[in-house]
Amino acid sequence: MREVFYFLIFPGLAFVATIGGVLSWLDRKVTAWVQFRKGPPFLQPLYDFLKLLLVKETIVPAKGSITLFLMAPVFGLFGALMASVFILLPAFNINSGFEGDLIVIFYLLIIPPLAYILGAMASGNPLASVGASREIKLILSYELTFILLLSALVFKSGMTVSMREIIAAQSETVFIGSISGVLLFIVAIFIIQAKLGFVPFDIAEAETEINHGSFIEYSGSAYAIIILTKYIMLFTLTAFVATIFFGGLSITGMGALYSILKLLAVVVLVILIKNTNPRLRIGQAMRFFFLWMNLLVIISIVLTFFGF
Amino acid sequence: MGFKDFIFKKSLWVFHFGGASCNNCDIEILDCLTPRHDLERFGIKLVGSIRHADVLLVNGSINKKDKDRLERLYQQAPKPILVVAIGACGCSGGIFSDSLFFAGPVNRIIPVDAYIPGCPPKPEAIIAGIVKLANAKKGRKKQNEKVL
Numbered sequence: 001m002r003e004v005f006y007f008l009i010f011p012g013l014a015f016v017a018t019i020g021g022v023l024s025w026l027d028r029k030v031t032a033w034v035q036f037r038k039g040p041p042f043l044q045p046l047y048d049f050l051k052l053l054l055v056k057e058t059i060v061p062a063k064g065s066i067t068l069f070l071m072a073p074v075f076g077l078f079g080a081l082m083a084s085v086f087i088l089l090p091a092f093n094i095n096s097g098f099e100g101d102l103i104v105i106f107y108l109l110i111i112p113p114l115a116y117i118l119g120a121m122a123s124g125n126p127l128a129s130v131g132a133s134r135e136i137k138l139i140l141s142y143e144l145t146f147i148l149l150l151s152a153l154v155f156k157s158g159m160t161v162s163m164r165e166i167i168a169a170q171s172e173t174v175f176i177g178s179i180s181g182v183l184l185f186i187v188a189i190f191i192i193q194a195k196l197g198f199v200p201f202d203i204a205e206a207e208t209e210i211n212h213g214s215f216i217e218y219s220g221s222a223y224a225i226i227i228l229t230k231y232i233m234l235f236t237l238t239a240f241v242a243t244i245f246f247g248g249l250s251i252t253g254m255g256a257l258y259s260i261l262k263l264l265a266v267v268v269l270v271i272l273i274k275n276t277n278p279r280l281r282i283g284q285a286m287r288f289f290f291l292w293m294n295l296l297v298i299i300s301i302v303l304t305f306f307g308f
Numbered sequence: 309m310g311f312k313d314f315i316f317k318k319s320l321w322v323f324h325f326g327g328a329s330c331n332n333c334d335i336e337i338l339d340c341l342t343p344r345h346d347l348e349r350f351g352i353k354l355v356g357s358i359r360h361a362d363v364l365l366v367n368g369s370i371n372k373k374d375k376d377r378l379e380r381l382y383q384q385a386p387k388p389i390l391v392v393a394i395g396a397c398g399c400s401g402g403i404f405s406d407s408l409f410f411a412g413p414v415n416r417i418i419p420v421d422a423y424i425p426g427c428p429p430k431p432e433a434i435i436a437g438i439v440k441l442a443n444a445k446k447g448r449k450k451q452n453e454k455v456l
Contacts, residue, residue, distance in 0.1 A: 044351050059384070218359060220386055
C-alpha cells in the first residue's frame with residue numbers, strides 16, 4: 001500500500017507531474033523575460049496538457065505500427081516516473097533506496113528517449129525517422145559521458161553505488177564546493193540539456209527544420225502523455241543534479257526552502273543556456289560530448305584522485 | 309460554455325499555411341509572436357506540425373496547386389480545428405479573384421471560422437480576430453460537422 005502511495009502520489013506521479021508543470025511554466029516564463037515578453041499564464045502547462053488529453057482527436061498513422069506508436073509514450077512515461085521515484089525517495093530521505101540504485105536510475109533515464117525513438121520509427125513519417133536517427137546519435141554521444149560522470153561521482157564519494165551514500169558523503173562539503181565538482185557540474189548541465197532536448201542539442205526535434213522530428217505524427221492524448229513525460233523529465237533531471245551536487249533535497253522546515261533554491265538554480269541555468277545558444281549540428285554535438293565533455297570528466301577524476 | 313471549451317480556448321496552437329502569398333500577411337502574423345504583441349500571453353504558440361495544431365491560419369490567394377494541399381492539411385488536422393482566413397486574399401481572393409489560376413477563396417475549399425480582412429491586417433487586428441474567435445460560443449460546434 002505504501003509503495004502505491006510512493007509511486008502514484010507523493011514522490012510519484014502526482015507530485016512530479018505538478019512540480020514538472022510548474023518548472024515547465026518557469027521555462028516558458030524565463031524564456032519570455034529573456035526576450036522582453038510577458039509570457040504565458042501560470043496554469044498554461046495544465047491547459048496544454050488537458051486540451052491535448054481531453055479535447056483533441058488522436059490520429060494514428062495509416063502506414064505504421066499502431067500498437068507501438070500508441071504504447072511508446074506510455075513506456076516513456078513509465079521510465080521517467082520510475083526514475084523520478086528512485087531519485088526522490090533517497091533524495092527526500094523518505095526511504096534508504098537500495099545498493100546500486102544509481103545504475104538503475106541510469107538505465108531508467110534512457111527509457112524516455114528510447115521510447116521516443118520507437119514511437120517515431122513506428123509512425124512511418126520520414127521526418128520522424130530523421131528525428132529518430134538524430135536522437136540515436138545524440139544518445140550515443142551523451143550516454144558515455146553520463147556513465148563517466150556517474151563513475152566520477154562514485155569515485156568521489158568513496159566507491160559507493162547508492163544515492164543515499166552519495167548524499168551522505170556530502171554531509172560536510174557538497175560536491176559543488178570543490179574544483180572537480182564544478183567541472184562535473186558543468187558536464188551534468190550539458191547532459192541535462194541533451195537529455196531534455198533543449199536548444200543547443202534540440203537536433204532531434206528541431207521545430208524549424210524537421211517540424212518537431214520524433215513527435216511530428218503525435219496528436220491528442222498520445223501527445224499529451226509525451227508532454228507529461230517532458231514535464232516529469234525536466235523535474236527529474238534537475239532534482240537528480242541538485243541531489244548529487246548540492247547534497248540532497250528536503251521537504252521539512254528550512255530544508256524545503258533550500259531545496260527549492262537548489263532546484264531553481266539548476267533549472268534557471270539550464271533555461272538560460274537554452275535561450276542564449278544556437279542549435280548545433282549532430283556532428284558538432286557528438287564532438288562536443290566525445291571530446292570535450294569526456295575530457296572534462298577525466299580531468300575531474302584525476303583532480304579527485306589528487307584530492308581537489 | 310463547458311469545461312472543454314474553456315480549456316480549448318486557453319491553449320490555441322497555431323499552424324500557419326501560406327498560400328501564394330505576397331508575404332506581407334506572413335510578416336504580420338510573425339509580428340504577433342514578437343515581444344511587442346506577444347501572443348504567448350494567451351497561450352497561443354506556433355507549432356511546426358499540423359498534428360499539434362488547434363488553429364489553421366491560411367493567408368494568401370489559394371491557387372490550383374495550393375488547393376489540394378490545403379484540403380489535405382485540413383483532413384490531417386486533429387479535430388476540433390479552427391480555420392482562420394487572414395488578409396484580403398484569404399478572405400475573398402483580393403486582387404487575384406479573377407485570376408486564371410485562382411482556386412477560390414479559402415471558404416470555398418474548407419470551412420472557415422473567422423475572417424481577418426486587410427491587406428495586410430495589422431497585428432492588432434489579428435489579435436482582435438483571434439480573441440473574438442476564442443470567445444465565440446458556437447465556434448467549436450461547427451467544427452465537428454463532416455465536410456468535403
